[in-house]
Amino acid sequence: MFSQRKFYTPYTSPTDPCPPIEVKSYETPPQLYLGFQPPCLPQYASAKEALHRGTLWPALYSPYESPYKRGDTGE
Amino acid sequence: MWYYEKKLQYPVRVRECNPRLAKFLIEQYGGADGELAAALRYLNQRYSIPDKVIGLLTDIGTEEFAHLEMIATMVYKLTKDATPEQMKEAGLGAHYVNHDNALFYENASGTPWTASYIQAKGDPIADIYEDIAAEEKARATYQWIINMSDDPELNDGLKYLREREVVHSQRFREAAEILKEERGKKVFF
Amino acid sequence: MNEPLTNAYYELLEEIQAVDFVLCELTLYLDTHPWDNEAVQQFNHHAHQSRQLKKQYEKQYGPLFQYGMSYSGYPWNWKEAPWPWQV
Numbered sequence A: 001m002f003s004q005r006k007f008y009t010p011y012t013s014p015t016d017p018c019p020p021i022e023v024k025s026y027e028t029p030p031q032l033y034l035g036f037q038p039p040c041l042p043q044y045a046s047a048k049e050a051l052h053r054g055t056l057w058p059a060l061y062s063p064y065e066s067p068y069k070r071g072d073t074g075e
Numbered sequence B: 001m002w003y004y005e006k007k008l009q010y011p012v013r014v015r016e017c018n019p020r021l022a023k024f025l026i027e028q029y030g031g032a033d034g035e036l037a038a039a040l041r042y043l044n045q046r047y048s049i050p051d052k053v054i055g056l057l058t059d060i061g062t063e064e065f066a067h068l069e070m071i072a073t074m075v076y077k078l079t080k081d082a083t084p085e086q087m088k089e090a091g092l093g094a095h096y097v098n099h100d101n102a103l104f105y106e107n108a109s110g111t112p113w114t115a116s117y118i119q120a121k122g123d124p125i126a127d128i129y130e131d132i133a134a135e136e137k138a139r140a141t142y143q144w145i146i147n148m149s150d151d152p153e154l155n156d157g158l159k160y161l162r163e164r165e166v167v168h169s170q171r172f173r174e175a176a177e178i179l180k181e182e183r184g185k186k187v188f189f
Numbered sequence C: 001m002n003e004p005l006t007n008a009y010y011e012l013l014e015e016i017q018a019v020d021f022v023l024c025e026l027t028l029y030l031d032t033h034p035w036d037n038e039a040v041q042q043f044n045h046h047a048h049q050s051r052q053l054k055k056q057y058e059k060q061y062g063p064l065f066q067y068g069m070s071y072s073g074y075p076w077n078w079k080e081a082p083w084p085w086q087v
Ligand SMILES: [Fe+2]
Pocket: B038, B064, B135, B138, B164, B165, B168
């Protein structure tokens, strides 16, 4: 499944002082994959929705939430 | 020339007076990957790049000024009527001594904006790749600010600005393809 | 004290922001896709819509532009608050 977020598990040492974050993540938003935008991509139904999404095209929409509030599990 | 339009690009709201968040946000006002740097970078590169991408640099550069005004609005609302005591508690004591509640082009740690944040190499490929990198860095900065903020209304505006960096990055990637002039052709070496 | 703005103000402003946002997106898109006829049509359609909405806005709340891009009321009302960051 395509995901805009990738996960990795850094090495943790028994001597690390902070409680380890076992799964870390980084963002891989759609502009990394779209290539030269093809014409006639589907658009959001209304101008207001486009405004609030920050883009006219769902293919370029990249949702973001703080990983510390999402409670990542790495799936 | 430019025309000013008496409206924001996006409806900016913040939930409460919170100078601490303003201190973080100022990174996108006067920081290395902030909106001022972005606007000045793109508008300045226009003079030494092939005509076919000047329009894009002009339009993205102009949009960055609209984003600068949004950031200013956020900082303005978060610090409006904050007392010197509240500024001090928020880590803005030194800022207050220098500027009262005025905005200043500085980053989150108080370093003033400098032209050395932006590049103009005069090489079209080098400049466009710098722009792509600048958009990704601005996107990342918005992520880190969202991670620090617990104001849902402010985060709505920040997510909008982050999404705009995604779209700008997309367009600069297309500009790189246009400069390469080999779209749709078979490449032989 | 100034008069507080009504809900109608915020609604009309957001309608303008939405239409102008589509224009902004299409502007950047067309800068790299100048031959997309459908997008040009959509652009012109929204440009017309934006003009209509702004005419209505300016009649009620004063000019959006200066340097002659908007007409002025009497007395000169461009300088009236609120400014965008204040509303
Ligand atoms: Fe940008």
